Amino acid sequence: MDKETKQKEERIKAEKNTVRAIINNYKGLAGSLAQQLTLKTPNHHVTTGSHREEVWKSLFVQMVPRKFHIEQGVFIIDSEGHISDEVDLAIFDENYTPYIFKFGKIKFIPIEAVAVAVQCKSSNINGAEDWAKSIKRLLPAFDSVTRLFSGLNYSSLKTVTQEQAQTATRPILILCSLVGTGNPAKPSREDTKQHENTKDFDIILNVDENNQLSKVIPNEKWDYSKWYEELNHYDLDRYEEEEKSVYKKLVKRSGAFGKTIQELEIDKEGENVILSLTFQLNQLLMLINNPMFFPHQSYVNMFREHLINTNSVGKEQTGAKSGGTK
Template sequence: MSKKASKSEKVRKAIIENYKKAEKSFVSQLNFTVPNHPPTIGGFREEIWKQLFEQIVPKKYVIEQSVFLIDSNENVSNEVDLAIFDEMYTPYIFRKGRIKFIPIEAVAAVVQCKSQNVEIDEDIKNIKKWCDSINNLNTSGDSITRLAQLMSVGPAKYQTGTRPIKILCSLQKPSKKLTKSFDIYIIANKKPPRIKIKIPHEDDWNLANWHGQLNMCGNSKTELKYPEVMYSRKLSDYQVIDEKGQLVSLLTLNLQLNQLLMLINNPMFFPHKAYADMFNRKGNGKEDKNDDGNTN
């Protein structure tokens, strides 16, 4: 082995070891306890999860705690522990201090953080309600945007209606009743101190399926023509295995999540008029007539 190859091998192994150490550090912090004040430790753990995502998510995205998502049909989500979203091209609907309403068109991923074991029926019911509040949000195609050489009216061909990647972060394996409620499950096991990743569709969805789910209103069987590699490649192909045959979880999560983010890549063209129409509605969200008889 040449000196150059030997040095490259050392760097490769060092990066893998650094990921393992970072993983153990995150797990250790997530398992800190404050028995006399659960809300304090809950907020602390959310901050640790946020730091984990900040370590692997590109800077083009912003990660905010405790926000609400909204669409132009007046649907509002339950409180989202962590939202990963575009802040460069999409405006906030409202922002003042810690109060933030973010349009669904901007959101790439949402994260629910749970400190306790998710096995109790009431907790499962509440999490499903949370997921439903996200699923009920709809992007609008009522946009007008300048592109390089033309004006685009309506959504882009490959991004007609996005939905965010749904992630559940917990300290213990969640109930099987939640198996398909989220796209990614991240579990911080105390013993041994390791992060486990579970992706229900890791082996059976290819990248074309994922693109259809995240960008085409959930149509995983879209008729769009993709490069051939997207039909053959799956998220399981992005797993990193160390020399002992163990999954390098944090590095794997980095590659898998960022591949999904690259399938979304840009936020939806923002539908300014749709939100103007929403705020101009009166009564129960129904169209009302002006004095001249025209509808709003």
């Protein structure tokens, strides 16, 4: 064997060892994550809720692209004034979308900006389904003025006639829990009862009593085209009849791709949860791609309406008091 061939083989061997080390590192990361989430402390049976959220947050920080920001403990709001239940972790665009309100630990983020919403639960996931529905009821607004490569663009239900790639996005919903065996193939009776509350979630991460991290994606066999419509044109029947009719005409359909995120599973046994999730979650984020352009006017109109109503009530109350003193 000549020197050049030997060097080539050694390089190939070193590269294979590096890839194996990356795979093993992800397995070790899963174990470390599980241990942190179930760490017992002198004053608590398990780690506190806020600490668990920090641990889960650390996972997503190293997983999602830097174009997104991750905030802990927020409320999501829409331009109709609807507000979600508190969201443990929100992954959202912070470059082009303003906070509706941010002061200290109180944060309100517009629904148009949010790409992922995460609910962190311990061994009891009661209420998870209601939490998910409080987000799915929010109504993104299609009304923006933006500079695109073609120039200044005004998009609204009144002006746009061509089909759109996004009309009403919704966040990817993730449940992070510490429930039972965590084995969807062999669920215990309590697992089955608990996971009835997870049907509204896209991804379920669970650490079981044996410190094993598992992942369930109920709709992992959906074609990418199905995910595209679910995340970019979500449930247009929620809107009023006139808006709904226009929205449905604007939906840009996509033919079946013949590909699913199940194909992004690293190993059939599902042992390398975090490495698989890295590709699967980022693929879903790429199907949303960018959050919707922020509809400034819609939110301004909402605040104006509340301001007018508040002033009217104030005047009525002042008039009533004045009338009572005559």
